[in-house]
Amino acid sequence: MFKILAKINKLLLPSFTKQGLDLSKAKKWQLAIIGYRYYVTSRAVD
Template sequence: MKKQIFKLLVKLNKLVLPSYYKKDPMKLSSFQKAILGFRYWALTNSLE
């Protein structure tokens, strides 16, 4: 059940949130880093 929720969250993230994979993480603003961290957290929980 938990894994399915996180997989749905990852799909939602792909549609709604911007992607920063080509940008240098050191040059991102704190808000952009928070979005990047949230996307990473959701992805790792969906894979477990």
């Protein structure tokens, strides 16, 4: 299930690392997306 979510995230959600986003200057919604993507990716690897 998490592998499918990870693929959907890669297609739909923006990649902030490619944009060069500084985490100390990120907005709350950007941090929420980063946290969500991290959670799904870490579960997909297991």
